Amino acid sequence: MSENNLDQLPDPLAHASALIGCITRIGLDSDDASLPGACVAAAAHLSHCELCQLYRLDDATGRLDLIAQHPSATLPLADTPSGVDLRHVRLLRDTVDQRVAVSMDDVWNSTCDTAFLPALGSPWRALLSVPLFDRFNTVTGVLLCAAQRPAALQAYAFSLGQLGSFALHQLALLRSLRCMPVVVPQDRAVPLAGMYGLIGSSTAMAHTCQLISKVLHTPYTVLLRGETGTGKEVVARAIHQAGPRADKAFVVQNCAAFPEGLLESELFGYRKGAFTGAERNYAGLFDAAHGGTLLLDEIGDMPLPLQAKLLRVLQEGEVRPLGASAAHKVDVRIIAATHRDLAAMVAQGSFREDLYYRLAQFPIQLPALREREGDVLQLARHFADKACANLGRTPVQWSNIALDQLSSHPFPGNVRELKCLVERAVLLCDDNLILPAHLSLPLAPVATAVDDVTLRQRMERVERVFLLDCLQKNRGNRTRTARELGVARRTLLYRLARLNIPCGDASAER
Incomplete structure (x- = not known):
C-alpha cells in the first residue's frame, strides 16, 4: 500500500473529513449497481480530476474489468473491445504487478500510452493509478484518476487507495449477501418494498412488489407492461437480482435500437463468413446471458420474422446463429417489456399471437406515477440522496413549497421524469435547500369558485400526500408524526380517518 502522504495536501484536515464522508456514504449504500459509480464520483471529487475509473481484478482470468467511470453521463466507457485483457496496458499492469501507486505529473514528458482512456477535447496531462487491496493484502483492482492539467497526484494515492479498497470490499459483500439462497415458503411472498430500487409504499407499488415476489423463483416468462418511464428495467433487474440467477449475467437489449438484420445477429450471433463483414465468430446476447436473464425491451418493435425465431427459443430453449448448420441449447430467462398494447397489435396482425401468449405467461402492469399516491416524495428524496452521493456533496433538504409542487x-x-427533475434540482441547488425555482415546474392553474369541489379535492389530496410522507419519515409512528406536525394526536387520527389513511396498522405506511 502507498504510505500515508496526506500531509502533502494543501488542507489535510478538510481532505480527511471529505474522505470520511465519502466512505460513510458508500458504506450506507445497499445497491451494488450504484456503488461503483458512487466510488468513482467520490474519487474524482477528492482528487479534483476530470476522469476517474474503477477496475476490478478477476482472480480466475487475471482480467481487469472496467466497472465504473466518472463522469458517466458525458464520457463513453473506454473503447476496449470485448475479450481484451486490460492488464496488457502497461500503466495498469505495473500498478498490479508492483503493488504500488504509479503517478505521472506530466504525461507529455513520459512514454505512457493513454490510448485506452476516453478522448476529450484536451489531452490527458496527469495520471494516478492506485492498486486496491483486500483484507488479505491481495490486489483486487485499480483506481485510476486523470487530469487535463499537470498535477502532483501522488499525494492522493493513500486516501484514494483506502476509498477504492473499501468500495470493492463493500461491493463483494453486497453481492455475496444477494446471492445467498433464500428459502421461500409456498404460502408467503418475498417482501421486496424498498429493495433492489423498488421504492414506494403506495398500495399500487405494494401490489406490484407482491406480483414480483410470486414469480421470482419460477421459470415463467414475465411481460412487463406500462407507460414510458414507469421503471420496467428496474423491475426486470429486481426480478433477476432477487432470484436464483442473481450470480449470472443480466443483459438488456432494446428491440427498437437496431434494424432487423442487425438485431438478429446481435441476439443470435453469427459464424465467420455468414455475411459480408463477418470476419469472426460472434456470440449473441442469448449466449451472453446463458444461465442468467435477458431483458427484451420494447418487444413490440421486434420485426415479425424475428418473432418466429424468438418463439423457438422460448419453446425449445435453443438458438441457431446466422451461418450455423445446427442449433445449440441455452438456459436463459427472458423478460419482455413494452409500453404498447400487444393485444391490439395481435388483432392488427403486427405481432404474433402465439408469441404474445407465450410472453404473457406472467404479465405485470406497472402503475403510472400518478397512481402511486404518496410515492412521489419518497422517490424524490431517494433520487436526491443518490445524486448527492454521485456528486460527492452533502445531502440536500427540501422546502415545503417544493414538496407541494412535486405532489x-x-x-x-413518470419516474424517469421525476428522476431527471430531481437530479437537475440538486445540481442547481447551492444552499443545500431545494426550492421551487430549482424544480422549474409550471404553476398549477388557479381554481375559481365554480371549481370549488375540484379545489377541495385537490387540497385534500395534497394534505393526504403530506401526511403519508410524514408517517413514512416516522416509520408509521403516529405520536411522533403528530409531534412533528405540531398537532394533538387525536387531531391527527381524525385527519387520517377523514382522508381514508389506514391508522390501525402502522406498518401500512412504511
Whole structure:
C-alpha cells in the first residue's frame, strides 16, 4: 500500500473529513449497481480530476474489468473491445504487478500510452493509478484518476487507495449477501418494498412488489407492461437480482435500437463468413446471458420474422446463429417489456399471437406515477440522496413549497421524469435547500369558485400526500408524526380517518 502522504495536501484536515464522508456514504449504500459509480464520483471529487475509473481484478482470468467511470453521463466507457485483457496496458499492469501507486505529473514528458482512456477535447496531462487491496493484502483492482492539467497526484494515492479498497470490499459483500439462497415458503411472498430500487409504499407499488415476489423463483416468462418511464428495467433487474440467477449475467437489449438484420445477429450471433463483414465468430446476447436473464425491451418493435425465431427459443430453449448448420441449447430467462398494447397489435396482425401468449405467461402492469399516491416524495428524496452521493456533496433538504409542487405535478414522464427533475434540482441547488425555482415546474392553474369541489379535492389530496410522507419519515409512528406536525394526536387520527389513511396498522405506511 502507498504510505500515508496526506500531509502533502494543501488542507489535510478538510481532505480527511471529505474522505470520511465519502466512505460513510458508500458504506450506507445497499445497491451494488450504484456503488461503483458512487466510488468513482467520490474519487474524482477528492482528487479534483476530470476522469476517474474503477477496475476490478478477476482472480480466475487475471482480467481487469472496467466497472465504473466518472463522469458517466458525458464520457463513453473506454473503447476496449470485448475479450481484451486490460492488464496488457502497461500503466495498469505495473500498478498490479508492483503493488504500488504509479503517478505521472506530466504525461507529455513520459512514454505512457493513454490510448485506452476516453478522448476529450484536451489531452490527458496527469495520471494516478492506485492498486486496491483486500483484507488479505491481495490486489483486487485499480483506481485510476486523470487530469487535463499537470498535477502532483501522488499525494492522493493513500486516501484514494483506502476509498477504492473499501468500495470493492463493500461491493463483494453486497453481492455475496444477494446471492445467498433464500428459502421461500409456498404460502408467503418475498417482501421486496424498498429493495433492489423498488421504492414506494403506495398500495399500487405494494401490489406490484407482491406480483414480483410470486414469480421470482419460477421459470415463467414475465411481460412487463406500462407507460414510458414507469421503471420496467428496474423491475426486470429486481426480478433477476432477487432470484436464483442473481450470480449470472443480466443483459438488456432494446428491440427498437437496431434494424432487423442487425438485431438478429446481435441476439443470435453469427459464424465467420455468414455475411459480408463477418470476419469472426460472434456470440449473441442469448449466449451472453446463458444461465442468467435477458431483458427484451420494447418487444413490440421486434420485426415479425424475428418473432418466429424468438418463439423457438422460448419453446425449445435453443438458438441457431446466422451461418450455423445446427442449433445449440441455452438456459436463459427472458423478460419482455413494452409500453404498447400487444393485444391490439395481435388483432392488427403486427405481432404474433402465439408469441404474445407465450410472453404473457406472467404479465405485470406497472402503475403510472400518478397512481402511486404518496410515492412521489419518497422517490424524490431517494433520487436526491443518490445524486448527492454521485456528486460527492452533502445531502440536500427540501422546502415545503417544493414538496407541494412535486405532489401536485402529474408527471406524464413518470419516474424517469421525476428522476431527471430531481437530479437537475440538486445540481442547481447551492444552499443545500431545494426550492421551487430549482424544480422549474409550471404553476398549477388557479381554481375559481365554480371549481370549488375540484379545489377541495385537490387540497385534500395534497394534505393526504403530506401526511403519508410524514408517517413514512416516522416509520408509521403516529405520536411522533403528530409531534412533528405540531398537532394533538387525536387531531391527527381524525385527519387520517377523514382522508381514508389506514391508522390501525402502522406498518401500512412504511
